[in-house]
Amino acid sequence: MRYKLNIKIFLPILALVIAIIVDKVLPDKIYAYHTTYWIPVILITIGIYLILILVSLKYSLLNSKLKEKGPLFSVGILILVVMELLTAKFSILPLPYFPHPGQVIDVIITDRKMLFLSSVYSIRMLSVGYFLGAVLGLVTGTLIGWSKKFNYWLGPLQKVIGPIPATAWIPIAMTIFPTSFTASIFILTLAVWFPVTVMTSSGIANVKQSYFEVAQTLGAGKSYLIFRVALPAALPNIFVGLFMGLGMSFITLIVAEMLGVKAGLGWYINWAQGWAEYKKVYASLTVMSILFSAIISLLFRIRDRILMWQKGLIKW
Structure with a gap:
């Protein structure tokens, strides 16, 4: 046709x-x-x-x-x-x-090896930090949202540590951790942990009580209620937290790379700025925007696949 x-x-x-x-x-x-x-x-x-x-x-x-x-x-x-x-x-x-603008294109083509290597280093750091932060956030958020006992002990910790910008921990992280890479991973993990924890705990705490009552009537145990009722029902909130954490991780990644690590797109920007090669700065920003947009689009696709039952009900 x-x-x-x-x-x-x-x-x-x-x-x-x-x-x-x-x-x-x-x-x-x-x-x-x-x-x-x-x-x-x-x-x-x-x-x-x-x-x-x-x-x-x-x-x-x-x-x-x-x-x-x-x-x-x-x-x-x-x-x-x-x-x-x-x-x-x-x-x-x-x-x-x-x-x-053509000079920026020239840099992307002529300096493609350095930009590719910097992108690989940034993706590696982002992947490790985001994964650790998301997992810890899911675990902490589930415990806070499900258990009053854990909420009593972990809730204040979340409220005290969470609002502090992750980048404010850079001086302490550089002192505690043996390498700049592990320090950057810690900062990234912290940046992702807070929004994922908040949205996961909020999602689980707001699940309708009737869902649990129906499941218990059918003989469901505690683990079933958590993993088959609470977490699936809280998935929309969890994905909001994951998106918020992803945005925070982008900001934190670039700041961390500018300050400590020896490779990455943030390091490339700092290095180019030191030599007044601003066309390389813009080239790095262009690569960064394409890369981060692709990662966000991937997370959107994962969300759409998992939350197919929501299609037409909620607009993102």
Whole structure:
């Protein structure tokens, strides 16, 4: 089945053509704005997008996605064009603090090995810290939400330690732990632990009593009530805590890498800033935004798969 093309689908092509015209017609203020891969990347993007348009003639889902995202993509491209005008063409935003967008692309391509290695180190640290914080948060939140005894002892600890920003523990962590890596893991774990604990305990404490009564009537024991009734019912709250913890972990990760570790995207930013290589700073920020957006999208997919029964009932 073939689908009609909508004008919205072609808006990104128009924006990319405008980017080429601006780059070629208007001269750069100084040679320092020279780029190598800006125009080739634009041409490759046009080619890929034209292929997607042709494929969308056969597949409805792709066709609707291009129609939906077309205006958004075109605005994003035009923002880059405006940045080029403000930097390379008119020098309203001066070097080295505001590079040509094409220079950022050049750094991503030419310094890809260093950026890839930094991304791997950041993902490793983020994964370990987030996993530990999420597990500890789930355990602590379950104990606080389920048991009054644990709530009596752990509740005050959560209220005293939790509100303190995780980054405030950096001086103490650097003193206690033997390496900067383990200190950073501790800070990340702490940043994730608090929101997951709060939302898990809140979710379990607010489960309807009737759910437990029905399960007990059928002979359910304590472990069944916790793992098969309380935790599944609290999953929406738990995922809110996981999302909050993920956002906190991103912030804490970059701060921790800037201060102590010897690799990672935060370290790369700090190193580039020390040499006034702000185009490398922007390149790292670009990689960071793509990487973190992908991680958030993955967590959304996991949530949608686990909470399929909520589809249409709750909007996120």
